[in-house]
Amino acid sequence: MRGRTSVHEDFWALEDVxxxxxxGSTFGLIGSNGSGKSTLLKCLAxxxxxxxxxxxxxxxxxxxxxxxxxxxxxxxxRENIFLNGSILGMSKKQVSAxxxxxxxxxxxxxxxxxxxxxxxxxxxxxxxxxxAINVNPDILVVDEVLAVGDQEFQDKCLKKFDDFRGAxxxxxxxxxxxxxxxxxxxxxxxxxxxxxxxxxxAESIILKYLNSVNGEQx
Amino acid sequence: MAYEPESKRGQMNYLNEVWISRELLANLTLRExxxxxxxxxxxxxxxxxxxxxxxxxxxxxxxxxxxIRPAPGDPSGLDAFPLWLLCGLLPWTFLSAVISSGLNxxxxxxxxxxxxxxxxxxxxxxxxxxxxxxxxxxxxxxxIAISIAGAFVLPxxxxxxxxxxxxxxxxxxxxxxxxxxxxxxxxxxHFVGIFLQIWMYxxxxxxxxxxxxxxxxxxxxxxxxxVTVLDIYELNPVEHFVxxxxxxxxxxxxxxxxxxxxxxxxxxxxLAIGAWIFRRNERNLAETL
Numbered sequence: 006m007r008g009r010t011s012v013h014e015d016f017w018a019l020e021d022v023x024x025x026x027x028x029g030s031t032f033g034l035i036g037s038n039g040s041g042k043s044t045l046l047k048c049l050a051x052x053x054x055x056x057x058x059x060x061x062x063x064x065x066x067x068x069x070x071x072x073x074x075x076x077x078x079x080x081x082x083r084e085n086i087f088l089n090g091s092i093l094g095m096s097k098k099q100v101s102a103x104x105x106x107x108x109x110x111x112x113x114x115x116x117x118x119x120x121x122x123x124x125x126x127x128x129x130x131x132x133x134x135x136x137a138i139n140v141n142p143d144i145l146v147v148d149e150v151l152a153v154g155d156q157e158f159q160d161k162c163l164k165k166f167d168d169f170r171g172a173x174x175x176x177x178x179x180x181x182x183x184x185x186x187x188x189x190x191x192x193x194x195x196x197x198x199x200x201x202x203x204x205x206x207a208e209s210i211i212l213k214y215l216n217s218v219n220g221e222q223x
Numbered sequence: 224m225a226y227e228p229e230s231k232r233g234q235m236n237y238l239n240e241v242w243i244s245r246e247l248l249a250n251l252t253l254r255e256x257x258x259x260x261x262x263x264x265x266x267x268x269x270x271x272x273x274x275x276x277x278x279x280x281x282x283x284x285x286x287x288x289x290x291i292r293p294a295p296g297d298p299s300g301l302d303a304f305p306l307w308l309l310c311g312l313l314p315w316t317f318l319s320a321v322i323s324s325g326l327n328x329x330x331x332x333x334x335x336x337x338x339x340x341x342x343x344x345x346x347x348x349x350x351x352x353x354x355x356x357x358x359x360x361x362x363x364x365x366x367i368a369i370s371i372a373g374a375f376v377l378p379x380x381x382x383x384x385x386x387x388x389x390x391x392x393x394x395x396x397x398x399x400x401x402x403x404x405x406x407x408x409x410x411x412x413h414f415v416g417i418f419l420q421i422w423m424y425x426x427x428x429x430x431x432x433x434x435x436x437x438x439x440x441x442x443x444x445x446x447x448x449x450v451t452v453l454d455i456y457e458l459n460p461v462e463h464f465v466x467x468x469x470x471x472x473x474x475x476x477x478x479x480x481x482x483x484x485x486x487x488x489x490x491x492x493x494l495a496i497g498a499w500i501f502r503r504n505e506r507n508l509a510e511t512l
Contacts, residue, residue: 047509051340054506071338077254079261091250092339 017199018044019055024194024204028063031166031176033190033207035183035214040196042179046070046148049177064143064175067093071148072133078122082113082132085121089136103139110161111135131158138165144175163189183211237502244342248349255353270357271364274313278305281312281429293431299374299475306369310472311428311465313365314387317358318394318461319419324350325398326415329406333512343505344498347398355391362387369472379471386467389490393460396493399501406504406511426461460489 019041026032034042047053048060050068075092076085086107090100100107108114111131113124121129166189169176180186186193187207194204195214202217203210260266285291286304295302325347329336332346362383370376376383405411427435439453456462463485470478 047337052337052509054510068340074339075251075254075335077258079258080254084257088250088254091247092335092341094341096246 019048019196019199022196022199022201023058024201026175026177027192028175029170029173030191031170031178031189033186033193034177034179034196035181035186035193035211036196036202037218039198041199042196043070043148044199045196046146046177046179049146062144066144066146067137067140067142068146069134069137069148070146072130072137073121074133076121076129076133079120081119082108082117082121082124085132086136089133090140093137093140095140107132107135107139110138110165112158127155127158134162138162142174144177145169146177148179149181183215187211240342241344244345247341248345248352251345251349252352252356255349256356259353267360270360274309274316274361277312277316278309281308285429291430291434294433296374296474297476299473301369301372301374301473303372306365306372306374307469307473308429309365310369310469311426313358313361314390314464314468315423315426315428315461317354317361318390318464319423320354320357321351321391321394322397322401322415322419323412324354325395326401326405326412328398329402329508330409330512336512337509343508344399344501347402347501348395351391351395351398355387358387366472374473375475376472379475382477383468383471386464386471386486389486390464392490393464393486393493396490396495396497399494399497403500403504403508406508422459422461425456426459427465428461432462432466460485463489 022041022045034045036042044053046068047070048055049062050066050070052068052070073085073089075089077088080088086104087097087100091097095103108117111128111134113128113132116124116128121132124132163185166176166178176189178186178190190207192205193207193210195202195210197217203213260269263269265272282305285308293304293307296307301307328346328350329343336343336346366376366380366383401411401415435456436453439451439456442452444451445455463482466482467478467486470476470482
Protein backbone atom coordinates (compact mmCIF):
# COMPACT_ATOMS: atom_id res chain seq x y z
CA MET A 6 0.00 0.00 0.00
CA ARG A 7 1.33 3.41 -0.86
CA GLY A 8 -0.46 6.38 0.54
CA ARG A 9 -4.12 5.42 0.73
CA THR A 10 -4.68 3.46 -2.44
CA SER A 11 -3.30 0.04 -3.15
CA VAL A 12 -0.75 -0.13 -5.90
CA HIS A 13 -1.18 -3.30 -7.88
CA GLU A 14 -0.93 -4.74 -11.33
CA ASP A 15 -3.88 -6.40 -12.95
CA PHE A 16 -3.29 -10.09 -13.32
CA TRP A 17 -5.08 -11.56 -16.31
CA ALA A 18 -5.61 -15.22 -15.50
CA LEU A 19 -6.87 -15.75 -19.03
CA GLU A 20 -6.32 -13.55 -22.03
CA ASP A 21 -7.62 -13.82 -25.55
CA VAL A 22 -8.79 -17.41 -25.24
CA UNK A 23 -11.18 -18.49 -27.97
CA UNK A 24 -12.18 -21.94 -29.04
CA UNK A 25 -15.18 -24.02 -30.03
CA UNK A 26 -16.20 -27.26 -28.42
CA UNK A 27 -18.11 -29.51 -30.84
CA UNK A 28 -21.31 -30.89 -29.36
CA GLY A 29 -21.12 -34.53 -28.37
CA SER A 30 -17.34 -34.55 -28.19
CA THR A 31 -15.14 -35.12 -25.21
CA PHE A 32 -12.87 -32.09 -25.00
CA GLY A 33 -9.71 -32.04 -22.94
CA LEU A 34 -8.05 -29.02 -21.38
CA ILE A 35 -4.38 -29.41 -20.59
CA GLY A 36 -1.59 -27.17 -19.39
CA SER A 37 0.85 -26.69 -16.57
CA ASN A 38 -0.20 -25.54 -13.12
CA GLY A 39 -1.17 -21.89 -13.12
CA SER A 40 -2.01 -21.84 -16.80
CA GLY A 41 -5.60 -20.80 -16.13
CA LYS A 42 -7.44 -24.09 -16.64
CA SER A 43 -9.44 -23.94 -13.40
CA THR A 44 -10.25 -20.28 -13.98
CA LEU A 45 -11.56 -21.17 -17.42
CA LEU A 46 -13.68 -23.94 -15.98
CA LYS A 47 -15.13 -21.57 -13.39
CA CYS A 48 -16.08 -19.20 -16.21
CA LEU A 49 -17.74 -22.08 -18.02
CA ALA A 50 -19.57 -23.03 -14.84
CA UNK A 51 -20.88 -19.45 -14.48
CA UNK A 52 -19.02 -18.93 -11.22
CA UNK A 53 -16.75 -16.20 -12.58
CA UNK A 54 -18.02 -13.61 -15.02
CA UNK A 55 -15.51 -12.85 -17.80
CA UNK A 56 -14.38 -9.23 -17.95
CA UNK A 57 -14.29 -9.38 -21.72
CA UNK A 58 -15.82 -11.73 -24.22
CA UNK A 59 -18.64 -14.18 -23.92
CA UNK A 60 -19.44 -17.83 -23.47
CA UNK A 61 -22.29 -19.34 -25.45
CA UNK A 62 -23.63 -22.82 -24.92
CA UNK A 63 -26.65 -24.85 -25.97
CA UNK A 64 -28.22 -27.07 -23.36
CA UNK A 65 -27.70 -27.46 -19.65
CA UNK A 66 -24.23 -27.23 -18.15
CA UNK A 67 -23.23 -28.89 -14.90
CA UNK A 68 -19.80 -28.52 -13.38
CA UNK A 69 -17.91 -30.82 -11.07
CA UNK A 70 -15.23 -28.63 -9.58
CA UNK A 71 -15.23 -30.06 -6.10
CA UNK A 72 -16.93 -33.06 -4.66
CA UNK A 73 -19.12 -32.81 -1.60
CA UNK A 74 -19.97 -29.13 -2.07
CA UNK A 75 -22.19 -28.05 0.75
CA UNK A 76 -21.98 -31.28 2.72
CA UNK A 77 -22.89 -30.70 6.34
CA UNK A 78 -20.82 -32.91 8.60
CA UNK A 79 -23.56 -33.52 11.17
CA UNK A 80 -26.17 -34.62 8.65
CA UNK A 81 -26.34 -38.23 7.45
CA UNK A 82 -25.24 -39.43 4.03
CA ARG A 83 -28.89 -39.74 3.03
CA GLU A 84 -29.70 -36.15 4.02
CA ASN A 85 -26.57 -34.89 2.31
CA ILE A 86 -27.47 -36.62 -0.94
CA PHE A 87 -30.67 -34.60 -1.07
CA LEU A 88 -28.92 -31.42 -0.01
CA ASN A 89 -26.02 -31.77 -2.44
CA GLY A 90 -28.35 -32.86 -5.23
CA SER A 91 -30.40 -29.76 -4.61
CA ILE A 92 -27.31 -27.54 -4.71
CA LEU A 93 -26.36 -29.12 -8.03
CA GLY A 94 -29.78 -28.38 -9.43
CA MET A 95 -31.75 -31.60 -9.07
CA SER A 96 -35.28 -31.53 -7.75
CA LYS A 97 -36.25 -33.75 -4.85
CA LYS A 98 -38.11 -36.08 -7.20
CA GLN A 99 -35.07 -36.49 -9.41
CA VAL A 100 -32.84 -37.25 -6.46
CA SER A 101 -35.31 -39.80 -5.07
CA ALA A 102 -35.48 -41.52 -8.44
CA UNK A 103 -31.71 -41.79 -8.62
CA UNK A 104 -31.13 -42.43 -4.94
CA UNK A 105 -30.43 -46.13 -5.16
CA UNK A 106 -28.16 -45.65 -8.14
CA UNK A 107 -26.16 -43.02 -6.28
CA UNK A 108 -25.75 -45.12 -3.16
CA UNK A 109 -24.80 -48.12 -5.23
CA UNK A 110 -22.21 -46.17 -7.25
CA UNK A 111 -20.60 -44.73 -4.15
CA UNK A 112 -20.45 -47.98 -2.26
CA UNK A 113 -21.36 -46.45 1.12
CA UNK A 114 -24.67 -48.23 1.54
CA UNK A 115 -23.72 -49.63 4.91
CA UNK A 116 -23.09 -46.17 6.37
CA UNK A 117 -25.67 -44.15 4.49
CA UNK A 118 -27.47 -43.08 7.66
CA UNK A 119 -24.32 -42.12 9.55
CA UNK A 120 -23.23 -38.46 9.75
CA UNK A 121 -20.77 -37.81 6.95
CA UNK A 122 -18.15 -36.43 9.28
CA UNK A 123 -17.59 -40.05 10.28
CA UNK A 124 -16.87 -41.13 6.72
CA UNK A 125 -13.34 -41.87 5.59
CA UNK A 126 -11.98 -39.37 3.10
CA UNK A 127 -12.43 -41.89 0.30
CA UNK A 128 -16.07 -42.51 1.20
CA UNK A 129 -16.73 -38.80 1.42
CA UNK A 130 -15.32 -38.17 -1.99
CA UNK A 131 -17.00 -41.20 -3.59
CA UNK A 132 -20.38 -40.09 -2.31
CA UNK A 133 -19.86 -36.55 -3.58
CA UNK A 134 -18.80 -37.80 -6.96
CA UNK A 135 -21.67 -40.29 -7.18
CA UNK A 136 -24.17 -37.47 -6.68
CA ALA A 137 -22.49 -35.14 -9.16
CA ILE A 138 -22.26 -37.71 -11.89
CA ASN A 139 -26.00 -38.37 -11.69
CA VAL A 140 -26.99 -34.80 -12.45
CA ASN A 141 -27.36 -35.69 -16.14
CA PRO A 142 -26.72 -32.42 -17.97
CA ASP A 143 -26.09 -31.88 -21.69
CA ILE A 144 -22.62 -30.52 -21.07
CA LEU A 145 -20.47 -31.76 -18.22
CA VAL A 146 -17.44 -29.80 -17.07
CA VAL A 147 -15.04 -31.76 -14.87
CA ASP A 148 -11.97 -30.46 -13.03
CA GLU A 149 -9.36 -33.01 -12.08
CA VAL A 150 -11.75 -34.95 -9.84
CA LEU A 151 -10.88 -38.25 -11.43
CA ALA A 152 -7.76 -38.57 -9.33
CA VAL A 153 -9.72 -39.73 -6.31
CA GLY A 154 -10.85 -43.09 -5.04
CA ASP A 155 -9.30 -46.50 -5.57
CA GLN A 156 -8.78 -48.28 -8.88
CA GLU A 157 -12.22 -49.91 -8.79
CA PHE A 158 -13.86 -46.56 -8.37
CA GLN A 159 -11.76 -44.93 -11.08
CA ASP A 160 -12.84 -47.66 -13.49
CA LYS A 161 -16.47 -47.05 -12.59
CA CYS A 162 -16.01 -43.34 -13.29
CA LEU A 163 -14.38 -43.88 -16.65
CA LYS A 164 -17.18 -46.24 -17.63
CA LYS A 165 -19.72 -43.62 -16.63
CA PHE A 166 -17.98 -41.04 -18.82
CA ASP A 167 -18.11 -43.52 -21.68
CA ASP A 168 -21.87 -43.81 -21.16
CA PHE A 169 -22.06 -40.03 -21.38
CA ARG A 170 -20.23 -39.97 -24.66
CA GLY A 171 -22.39 -42.79 -25.95
CA ALA A 172 -25.46 -40.71 -25.13
CA UNK A 173 -24.09 -37.89 -27.29
CA UNK A 174 -23.32 -35.52 -24.43
CA UNK A 175 -20.41 -33.13 -24.33
CA UNK A 176 -17.73 -33.48 -21.70
CA UNK A 177 -15.05 -30.88 -21.00
CA UNK A 178 -12.31 -32.36 -18.91
CA UNK A 179 -9.22 -31.02 -17.17
CA UNK A 180 -6.58 -33.57 -16.40
CA UNK A 181 -2.89 -33.85 -15.79
CA UNK A 182 -2.88 -37.51 -16.74
CA UNK A 183 -2.03 -37.63 -20.45
CA UNK A 184 -3.14 -41.27 -20.54
CA UNK A 185 -6.65 -40.30 -19.46
CA UNK A 186 -6.74 -37.44 -21.95
CA UNK A 187 -5.46 -39.64 -24.75
CA UNK A 188 -7.96 -42.42 -24.11
CA UNK A 189 -10.97 -40.24 -23.51
CA UNK A 190 -10.69 -37.03 -25.50
CA UNK A 191 -11.35 -36.35 -29.16
CA UNK A 192 -10.11 -32.79 -29.11
CA UNK A 193 -7.83 -30.92 -26.75
CA UNK A 194 -6.94 -27.31 -25.98
CA UNK A 195 -3.59 -26.41 -24.46
CA UNK A 196 -3.35 -23.39 -22.18
CA UNK A 197 -0.14 -21.80 -20.99
CA UNK A 198 0.16 -18.68 -18.83
CA UNK A 199 -3.44 -17.76 -19.53
CA UNK A 200 -3.14 -17.94 -23.29
CA UNK A 201 -4.34 -20.57 -25.72
CA UNK A 202 -1.32 -22.25 -27.28
CA UNK A 203 -3.13 -24.65 -29.57
CA UNK A 204 -6.44 -26.47 -30.00
CA UNK A 205 -7.38 -29.38 -32.19
CA UNK A 206 -6.94 -33.13 -32.62
CA ALA A 207 -6.11 -34.71 -29.25
CA GLU A 208 -2.96 -36.66 -30.12
CA SER A 209 -1.14 -33.84 -31.89
CA ILE A 210 -1.86 -31.26 -29.20
CA ILE A 211 -0.75 -33.64 -26.46
CA LEU A 212 2.50 -34.17 -28.32
CA LYS A 213 3.06 -30.43 -28.67
CA TYR A 214 2.42 -29.97 -24.96
CA LEU A 215 4.75 -32.79 -23.93
CA ASN A 216 7.45 -31.48 -26.25
CA SER A 217 7.29 -28.06 -24.70
CA VAL A 218 7.44 -29.53 -21.18
CA ASN A 219 10.36 -31.75 -22.04
CA GLY A 220 11.99 -28.92 -23.95
CA GLU A 221 11.86 -26.72 -20.85
CA GLN A 222 13.35 -29.44 -18.72
CA UNK A 223 16.35 -30.13 -20.93
CA MET B 224 -26.15 -26.27 -10.65
CA ALA B 225 -27.25 -27.08 -14.16
CA TYR B 226 -28.31 -23.85 -15.80
CA GLU B 227 -30.06 -22.98 -19.03
CA PRO B 228 -28.51 -20.81 -21.75
CA GLU B 229 -28.38 -17.18 -20.79
CA SER B 230 -31.37 -15.37 -22.23
CA LYS B 231 -31.99 -11.68 -21.81
CA ARG B 232 -31.73 -11.16 -18.09
CA GLY B 233 -34.85 -9.18 -17.42
CA GLN B 234 -36.61 -8.72 -14.14
CA MET B 235 -38.88 -11.71 -14.80
CA ASN B 236 -35.98 -14.01 -15.57
CA TYR B 237 -34.30 -13.17 -12.31
CA LEU B 238 -37.45 -13.83 -10.31
CA ASN B 239 -37.86 -17.04 -12.28
CA GLU B 240 -34.34 -18.10 -11.36
CA VAL B 241 -35.03 -17.46 -7.70
CA TRP B 242 -38.27 -19.42 -7.96
CA ILE B 243 -36.45 -22.36 -9.54
CA SER B 244 -34.06 -22.32 -6.62
CA ARG B 245 -36.86 -22.54 -4.08
CA GLU B 246 -36.13 -26.18 -3.27
CA LEU B 247 -32.51 -25.35 -2.68
CA LEU B 248 -33.65 -22.52 -0.41
CA ALA B 249 -35.77 -24.96 1.57
CA ASN B 250 -32.90 -27.42 1.80
CA LEU B 251 -30.36 -24.85 2.95
CA THR B 252 -32.82 -23.52 5.52
CA LEU B 253 -33.37 -27.05 6.78
CA ARG B 254 -29.62 -27.58 6.91
CA GLU B 255 -29.32 -24.58 9.23
CA UNK B 256 -32.31 -25.53 11.34
CA UNK B 257 -31.35 -29.17 11.75
CA UNK B 258 -27.68 -28.56 12.28
CA UNK B 259 -28.02 -25.78 14.81
CA UNK B 260 -28.98 -27.70 17.92
CA UNK B 261 -27.89 -31.14 16.83
CA UNK B 262 -26.28 -33.22 19.57
CA UNK B 263 -27.47 -30.85 22.28
CA UNK B 264 -29.55 -32.30 25.06
CA UNK B 265 -32.23 -29.61 25.04
CA UNK B 266 -32.37 -29.21 21.28
CA UNK B 267 -34.90 -26.70 19.99
CA UNK B 268 -35.67 -25.51 23.53
CA UNK B 269 -32.40 -23.58 23.47
CA UNK B 270 -33.98 -21.09 21.11
CA UNK B 271 -36.20 -20.09 24.03
CA UNK B 272 -33.29 -19.72 26.43
CA UNK B 273 -32.06 -16.36 25.21
CA UNK B 274 -35.42 -14.54 25.19
CA UNK B 275 -36.28 -15.97 28.61
CA UNK B 276 -32.97 -14.86 30.05
CA UNK B 277 -33.37 -11.37 28.58
CA UNK B 278 -36.91 -11.20 29.89
CA UNK B 279 -35.74 -11.97 33.42
CA UNK B 280 -32.86 -9.51 33.28
CA UNK B 281 -34.92 -6.63 31.91
CA UNK B 282 -37.84 -7.30 34.25
CA UNK B 283 -35.52 -7.00 37.20
CA UNK B 284 -33.45 -4.07 35.95
CA UNK B 285 -36.10 -2.00 34.20
CA UNK B 286 -39.23 -3.11 36.02
CA UNK B 287 -37.86 -3.33 39.52
CA UNK B 288 -34.72 -1.21 39.72
CA UNK B 289 -35.75 1.60 37.37
CA UNK B 290 -39.41 1.20 38.31
CA ILE B 291 -40.65 1.83 34.80
CA ARG B 292 -44.26 0.84 34.35
CA PRO B 293 -45.88 0.84 30.94
CA ALA B 294 -49.58 1.57 30.83
CA PRO B 295 -51.85 -1.47 31.17
CA GLY B 296 -53.16 -3.01 27.97
CA ASP B 297 -56.01 -1.11 26.43
CA PRO B 298 -58.56 -2.69 26.18
CA SER B 299 -57.15 -6.00 27.39
CA GLY B 300 -56.46 -4.68 30.88
CA LEU B 301 -53.31 -6.80 31.09
CA ASP B 302 -50.57 -5.42 33.35
CA ALA B 303 -47.60 -7.76 33.22
CA PHE B 304 -44.22 -6.22 32.50
CA PRO B 305 -42.49 -9.43 31.34
CA LEU B 306 -45.19 -10.11 28.75
CA TRP B 307 -45.28 -6.48 27.63
CA LEU B 308 -41.53 -6.64 27.27
CA LEU B 309 -41.55 -9.82 25.19
CA CYS B 310 -44.07 -8.37 22.74
CA GLY B 311 -41.40 -5.94 21.67
CA LEU B 312 -38.30 -7.94 22.49
CA LEU B 313 -39.06 -11.01 20.39
CA PRO B 314 -39.56 -9.07 17.15
CA TRP B 315 -36.38 -7.15 17.95
CA THR B 316 -34.25 -10.22 18.60
CA PHE B 317 -35.60 -11.66 15.36
CA LEU B 318 -34.65 -8.57 13.36
CA SER B 319 -31.27 -8.38 14.98
CA ALA B 320 -30.57 -12.08 14.36
CA VAL B 321 -31.72 -11.86 10.73
CA ILE B 322 -29.41 -8.93 10.10
CA SER B 323 -26.42 -10.55 11.83
CA SER B 324 -26.76 -13.98 10.25
CA GLY B 325 -27.78 -12.68 6.83
CA LEU B 326 -24.83 -10.31 6.88
CA ASN B 327 -22.44 -13.23 7.19
CA UNK B 328 -24.22 -15.60 4.85
CA UNK B 329 -22.05 -14.88 1.82
CA UNK B 330 -18.68 -14.68 3.51
CA UNK B 331 -19.50 -17.74 5.60
CA UNK B 332 -20.33 -19.77 2.50
CA UNK B 333 -17.40 -18.55 0.42
CA UNK B 334 -16.32 -22.10 -0.39
CA UNK B 335 -19.69 -23.03 -1.81
CA UNK B 336 -19.95 -19.84 -3.85
CA UNK B 337 -16.59 -20.44 -5.44
CA UNK B 338 -17.32 -24.03 -6.41
CA UNK B 339 -20.93 -24.31 -7.48
CA UNK B 340 -23.27 -22.15 -9.51
CA UNK B 341 -26.63 -21.45 -7.92
CA UNK B 342 -28.72 -18.37 -7.35
CA UNK B 343 -26.69 -16.68 -4.60
CA UNK B 344 -29.71 -14.94 -3.13
CA UNK B 345 -30.65 -18.26 -1.63
CA UNK B 346 -27.91 -17.86 0.99
CA UNK B 347 -29.09 -14.74 2.85
CA UNK B 348 -32.70 -15.83 2.36
CA UNK B 349 -32.00 -19.17 4.03
CA UNK B 350 -30.53 -17.25 6.97
CA UNK B 351 -33.82 -15.33 7.17
CA UNK B 352 -35.74 -18.60 6.91
CA UNK B 353 -33.93 -20.43 9.66
CA UNK B 354 -34.10 -17.40 11.99
CA UNK B 355 -37.81 -17.09 11.22
CA UNK B 356 -38.31 -20.73 12.17
CA UNK B 357 -36.93 -20.07 15.64
CA UNK B 358 -38.97 -16.90 15.91
CA UNK B 359 -42.16 -18.75 15.05
CA UNK B 360 -41.45 -21.12 17.90
CA UNK B 361 -40.79 -18.28 20.35
CA UNK B 362 -43.90 -16.37 19.29
CA UNK B 363 -45.97 -19.51 19.71
CA UNK B 364 -44.81 -19.80 23.30
CA UNK B 365 -45.49 -16.09 23.90
CA UNK B 366 -49.02 -16.32 22.52
CA ILE B 367 -49.77 -19.28 24.74
CA ALA B 368 -48.31 -17.56 27.79
CA ILE B 369 -50.21 -14.36 27.18
CA SER B 370 -53.47 -16.21 26.62
CA ILE B 371 -53.00 -17.90 29.97
CA ALA B 372 -52.39 -14.46 31.51
CA GLY B 373 -55.79 -13.31 30.28
CA ALA B 374 -55.32 -11.56 26.94
CA PHE B 375 -57.79 -12.57 24.25
CA VAL B 376 -55.26 -12.83 21.46
CA LEU B 377 -56.81 -15.56 19.30
CA PRO B 378 -58.69 -13.38 16.78
CA UNK B 379 -55.58 -11.24 16.26
CA UNK B 380 -53.31 -14.08 15.31
CA UNK B 381 -53.74 -13.73 11.52
CA UNK B 382 -52.73 -10.08 11.79
CA UNK B 383 -49.78 -11.03 13.97
CA UNK B 384 -48.67 -13.33 11.17
CA UNK B 385 -49.02 -10.48 8.65
CA UNK B 386 -46.90 -8.25 10.90
CA UNK B 387 -44.31 -11.00 11.22
CA UNK B 388 -44.12 -11.31 7.46
CA UNK B 389 -43.67 -7.56 7.06
CA UNK B 390 -40.86 -7.56 9.60
CA UNK B 391 -39.26 -10.55 7.88
CA UNK B 392 -39.37 -8.75 4.53
CA UNK B 393 -37.87 -5.65 6.13
CA UNK B 394 -35.10 -7.70 7.69
CA UNK B 395 -34.48 -9.64 4.47
CA UNK B 396 -33.92 -6.45 2.50
CA UNK B 397 -31.39 -5.19 5.01
CA UNK B 398 -29.67 -8.61 5.05
CA UNK B 399 -29.33 -8.59 1.29
CA UNK B 400 -27.70 -5.17 1.28
CA UNK B 401 -25.35 -5.89 4.13
CA UNK B 402 -24.34 -9.37 2.97
CA UNK B 403 -22.97 -7.83 -0.23
CA UNK B 404 -21.37 -4.94 1.66
CA UNK B 405 -19.62 -7.41 3.96
CA UNK B 406 -18.00 -9.18 1.01
CA UNK B 407 -16.31 -5.94 -0.05
CA UNK B 408 -15.73 -4.42 3.37
CA UNK B 409 -15.29 -6.91 6.16
CA UNK B 410 -15.67 -4.07 8.67
CA UNK B 411 -19.38 -4.11 7.95
CA UNK B 412 -20.07 -6.83 10.47
CA HIS B 413 -18.31 -4.89 13.20
CA PHE B 414 -20.07 -1.63 12.39
CA VAL B 415 -23.41 -3.36 12.29
CA GLY B 416 -22.76 -5.07 15.63
CA ILE B 417 -22.35 -1.69 17.30
CA PHE B 418 -25.20 -0.14 15.34
CA LEU B 419 -27.62 -2.87 16.40
CA GLN B 420 -26.85 -2.21 20.07
CA ILE B 421 -27.56 1.48 19.64
CA TRP B 422 -30.65 0.82 17.57
CA MET B 423 -32.17 -1.30 20.30
CA TYR B 424 -31.85 1.39 22.92
CA UNK B 425 -33.35 3.97 20.62
CA UNK B 426 -36.44 1.83 20.13
CA UNK B 427 -39.22 1.50 22.70
CA UNK B 428 -38.45 -2.09 23.55
CA UNK B 429 -37.44 -2.08 27.17
CA UNK B 430 -39.20 1.20 27.95
CA UNK B 431 -42.54 2.54 26.77
CA UNK B 432 -42.84 5.26 24.13
CA UNK B 433 -44.71 7.39 26.64
CA UNK B 434 -41.43 8.17 28.42
CA UNK B 435 -40.00 9.64 25.22
CA UNK B 436 -43.22 11.51 24.51
CA UNK B 437 -43.15 13.09 27.98
CA UNK B 438 -39.53 14.06 27.74
CA UNK B 439 -40.06 15.46 24.25
CA UNK B 440 -43.04 17.54 25.37
CA UNK B 441 -40.91 19.16 28.06
CA UNK B 442 -38.22 20.11 25.55
CA UNK B 443 -40.73 21.41 22.99
CA UNK B 444 -39.85 22.30 19.43
CA UNK B 445 -36.19 21.94 18.46
CA UNK B 446 -34.27 25.00 17.28
CA UNK B 447 -37.45 27.01 16.96
CA UNK B 448 -39.12 24.63 14.49
CA UNK B 449 -42.18 22.45 15.03
CA VAL B 450 -40.05 19.33 14.95
CA THR B 451 -39.87 17.64 18.34
CA VAL B 452 -37.62 14.96 19.73
CA LEU B 453 -40.57 12.61 19.44
CA ASP B 454 -40.88 13.29 15.70
CA ILE B 455 -37.27 12.35 15.16
CA TYR B 456 -37.63 9.33 17.41
CA GLU B 457 -40.61 8.15 15.38
CA LEU B 458 -38.57 8.06 12.18
CA ASN B 459 -37.26 4.75 13.47
CA PRO B 460 -39.12 1.95 11.63
CA VAL B 461 -38.71 -0.43 14.56
CA GLU B 462 -40.84 1.91 16.69
CA HIS B 463 -43.75 1.29 14.37
CA PHE B 464 -43.22 -2.46 14.14
CA VAL B 465 -43.06 -2.76 17.90
CA UNK B 466 -46.21 -0.64 18.23
CA UNK B 467 -48.05 -2.98 15.86
CA UNK B 468 -46.98 -6.08 17.76
CA UNK B 469 -47.81 -4.58 21.16
CA UNK B 470 -51.22 -3.40 19.96
CA UNK B 471 -52.10 -6.80 18.59
CA UNK B 472 -50.72 -9.09 21.27
CA UNK B 473 -50.77 -7.06 24.49
CA UNK B 474 -53.56 -4.53 23.98
CA UNK B 475 -55.65 -6.73 21.71
CA UNK B 476 -56.74 -3.95 19.42
CA UNK B 477 -56.22 -2.96 15.82
CA UNK B 478 -53.00 -0.94 15.38
CA UNK B 479 -53.24 2.49 13.79
CA UNK B 480 -53.35 2.67 10.02
CA UNK B 481 -50.35 4.98 10.00
CA UNK B 482 -48.29 2.37 11.83
CA UNK B 483 -49.34 -0.33 9.36
CA UNK B 484 -48.53 1.88 6.40
CA UNK B 485 -45.17 2.88 7.79
CA UNK B 486 -44.23 -0.77 8.29
CA UNK B 487 -45.41 -1.67 4.81
CA UNK B 488 -43.46 1.11 3.15
CA UNK B 489 -40.28 0.36 5.05
CA UNK B 490 -40.59 -3.36 4.25
CA UNK B 491 -41.16 -2.87 0.53
CA UNK B 492 -38.46 -0.21 0.20
CA UNK B 493 -35.95 -2.32 2.10
CA LEU B 494 -36.60 -5.38 -0.06
CA ALA B 495 -36.52 -3.43 -3.32
CA ILE B 496 -33.24 -1.71 -2.53
CA GLY B 497 -31.71 -4.85 -1.05
CA ALA B 498 -32.64 -6.98 -4.05
CA TRP B 499 -31.35 -4.35 -6.48
CA ILE B 500 -27.99 -4.08 -4.73
CA PHE B 501 -27.70 -7.84 -4.50
CA ARG B 502 -28.51 -8.43 -8.12
CA ARG B 503 -26.01 -5.85 -9.33
CA ASN B 504 -23.17 -7.46 -7.43
CA GLU B 505 -24.06 -11.12 -7.69
CA ARG B 506 -21.79 -11.81 -10.65
CA ASN B 507 -18.65 -10.62 -8.96
CA LEU B 508 -19.06 -12.44 -5.69
CA ALA B 509 -16.94 -15.51 -6.45
CA GLU B 510 -14.02 -13.44 -7.61
CA THR B 511 -14.14 -11.00 -4.71
CA LEU B 512 -14.44 -13.54 -1.94
